[in-house]
Amino acid sequence: MFEQLGASLQAIGLTSLFHVPWNLKFLWGPVLDRYETKRRWLLWTEISLSLVIVGLAFVVGGGGDLWVAVSLGFLFLAFLSATHDIAIDAFYLEALDESKQSAYVGWRATFYRIGGIVMGGPILWLIGRAGWFLGILVIAAIMIGLTVYHWFALPDPEREQRPIGLLLRGFLKRRVLAGAGVLATLLLLERQMPFVRPAWSVIHTWVASLPVVGGFGLASWVAIGLPIVVTAAALASLVFRRRNGSPRAEVLADDSGFLGAFTTFIAQPRALTILAFVVLYRVGESFLIKMRWPFLHKELAMTLEQYSILNGTVGTVASVAATLIGGWAIGKIGLRRCIWPFVLGQNILNLLYMVLALSPEPSGLGASVLGATIALEHVGAGLGTAVLMVFLMRCCHPNHKAGHMAILSALMSVGFTVAGVSSGYLVMAAGYGNYFGLTFLATVPSMLLIPWLPYLDGRQPSEANSSADEGLSN
Numbered sequence: 364m365f366e367q368l369g370a371s372l373q374a375i376g377l378t379s380l381f382h383v384p385w386n387l388k389f390l391w392g393p394v395l396d397r398y399e400t401k402r403r404w405l406l407w408t409e410i411s412l413s414l415v416i417v418g419l420a421f422v423v424g425g426g427g428d429l430w431v432a433v434s435l436g437f438l439f440l441a442f443l444s445a446t447h448d449i450a451i452d453a454f455y456l457e458a459l460d461e462s463k464q465s466a467y468v469g470w471r472a473t474f475y476r477i478g479g480i481v482m483g484g485p486i487l488w489l490i491g492r493a494g495w496f497l498g499i500l501v502i503a504a505i506m507i508g509l510t511v512y513h514w515f516a517l518p519d520p521e522r523e524q525r526p527i528g529l530l531l532r533g534f535l536k537r538r539v540l541a542g543a544g545v546l547a548t549l550l551l552l553e554r555q556m557p558f559v560r561p562a563w564s565v566i567h568t569w570v571a572s573l574p575v576v577g578g579f580g581l582a583s584w585v586a587i588g589l590p591i592v593v594t595a596a597a598l599a600s601l602v603f604r605r606r607n608g609s610p611r612a613e614v615l616a617d618d619s620g621f622l623g624a625f626t627t628f629i630a631q632p633r634a635l636t637i638l639a640f641v642v643l644y645r646v647g648e649s650f651l652i653k654m655r656w657p658f659l660h661k662e663l664a665m666t667l668e669q670y671s672i673l674n675g676t677v678g679t680v681a682s683v684a685a686t687l688i689g690g691w692a693i694g695k696i697g698l699r700r701c702i703w704p705f706v707l708g709q710n711i712l713n714l715l716y717m718v719l720a721l722s723p724e725p726s727g728l729g730a731s732v733l734g735a736t737i738a739l740e741h742v743g744a745g746l747g748t749a750v751l752m753v754f755l756m757r758c759c760h761p762n763h764k765a766g767h768m769a770i771l772s773a774l775m776s777v778g779f780t781v782a783g784v785s786s787g788y789l790v791m792a793a794g795y796g797n798y799f800g801l802t803f804l805a806t807v808p809s810m811l812l813i814p815w816l817p818y819l820d821g822r823q824p825s826e827a828n829s830s831a832d833e834g835l836s837n
Contacts, residue, residue, distance in 0.1 A: 364423065364495055368433060381437055384445040385776050392449045392769025393625070396762065400521045401454035408447040409510040415440050416503040424496030452768035456759055457521045465694035468752045469687030472745065476679050627760050628767050632817045637758055640812045641771050642778040644751055647806035648744060649782035650789070651713050651799070658720065658795050663728060673734045678741040685745025693753050699819040702750050706813065709747030710806035712740045717799035751775075757818040 395404050419436045459467060482502075490498030628634060656674075659665040665673075693701050715736045719728065755775075759767040782805070790798045 365433070368423070381441045382776070384438075384441045385448065386773055388445040388449055389766070389770040389773040391446070392773075393763065393766035395446075395449055395453060395769075396524070396766050398524050400519065400523055401450050401457055402517055402519050402521065404450040405447065405454055405517070406510065406514055408443050408450060409506065409513065412440065412443050412447065413503055413506045413510055415443065416499060416506055420496055420499035420503060423499060424494075448772070449769045452772065454517075454521075456756055456768070458518055461757075462694050464756050465690050465698075465749075465753050468690035468693075468749050469683070471752070472686040472748055473683045476683055480675065480679065625766070625770070627763055628758075628770055631758075631760070633815060636812055636815050637771075637817070638774060640809055640816060641755070641775050643806075643809035643812070644747075644778070645775060646778045646782045646809070647710060647713060647802045647804075648747070649778070650786050650802040650805055651716065651740075653782070653786040654790050654795070654798065655716070657790075658716065658799075659733070662720065662795060663733065665733065669730065669733075673730075673737045674741075677734055678737045681738040682741040682745040682748075685742040686749050687745075689746045689749025690753070693749060697820070698750070698753055698757070702754075702813060702819060705746040705750045706810060709743040709750075710803055710810065712743035713799060713802045713806070715740060717796055717803075720794075720796035720799055754816070754818070 395401060415436060419433065419440070422433055422436060455464065455467070455471070486498060486502060489501060631637075656670060659670060689701070689705055719733075719736060722728065755768065755771045758771060786798075789801065793801065
């Protein structure tokens with residue numbers, strides 16, 4: 364779509380920055396815990412998403428060199444979507460107890476997959492036949508329909524927090540909106556203000572002239588570096604605060620402010636172990652996913668039609684079934700008993716692709732062998748997804764469900780982004796056989812952390828922290 368709107372290749376590459384709101388959503392996740400309810404945040408963001416999508420339909424439908432305006436719309440859409448993601452996770456924790464959370468993990472994964480299938484299949488087909496304007500309007504209609512359904516169907520299990528008006532007044536008090544308004548005005552009037560255009564041109568020329576370093580372009584380095592720098596700075600400041608005169612009980616007691624979500628997360632048992640595990644958990648899977656299709660297509664001569672059937676249908680069914688079974692098993696016998704077989708099942712199956720790549724005649728392999736490989740790999744991914752989702756939910760403090768889940772899911776996406784950006788360069792350097800072996804080795808660090816993970820027996824952070832507070836008091 365950006366190509367059709369006249370965007371340059373550099374601008375198309377920069378669309379990877381639309382994922383940054385998911386990397387950084389932990390910065391505003393605590394807001395959802397302090398104001399209103401998760402149900403209201405869900406509905407407000409869905410209404411906003413619907414309006415923005417309708418607006419994008421008309422902008423894109425206008426054609427011409429409008430990719431800058433479309434980029435701003437998509438960036439706003441990404442921010443709303445990341446906020447909606449925070450609200451979904453927190454609402455899920457509010458509405459269901461621990462046993463139901465484990466059981467429903469499979470259903471969450473199922474409908475997530477259905478959403479991807481609908482967008483990648485019927486919607487893209489419609490856009491190809493009828494154009495972007497009508498296709499995006501259909502997407503908006505789906506969003507509006509879901510919003511209406513949620514308005515009437517979702518339960519309201521949560522006690523209402525502070526009104527949203529206090530948050531808006533806080534923004535006005537800090538002149539954030541005023542500063543944003545000044546910036547927007549400068550950007551809109553850039554063509555009419557001669558003293559702005561030279562400065563803007565200098566900045567644009569400097570950014571465009573930045574060299575490619577280590578094989579990565581500017582967009583790749585920003586996508587990798589920005590989330591990591593912001594995350595490291597936030598965590599370092601909180602660790603420093605805890606280690607310089609803020610004992611655990613004092614930190615936990617000071618959880619009413621905006622930093623409460625961060626301080627309570629860092630103060631819980633083995634917080635740094637949890638963070639390392641979450642960042643590393645899906646790195647191997649990300650390496651595999653990014654290069655799976657190029658390998659199957661270029662090395663094994665698989666067609667797009669074959670891949671859509673084997674990966675999009677057989678693989679999706681296998682992944683959904685495995686996630687359902689995994690969630691059910693964890694709910695029945697516990698995470699501690701399931702984590703090792705499920706995680707090993709996810710990671711070891713990566714080696715199937717290494718076997719394919721190193722076989723004497725990989726292009727001669729039959730569809731049955733390729734289909735079995737893809738199905739088994741998706742089974743492992745489904746089991747791993749069940750483990751990760753249940754563990755993330757257990758790491759969330761009851762008073763900071765949205766904030767803690769935003770921190771964890773944002774960190775998980777950082778590892779996913781870094782692995783994805785570097786995957787192509789590793790394949791070029793090592794070859795597919797060695798590369799798929801490396802995808803398994805990339806999973807080893809996270810597995811080494813499993814013996815030190817807390818909450819595998821089902822304890823919630825509030826219970827563990829209460830025990831720590833009681834010990835300090837004694």
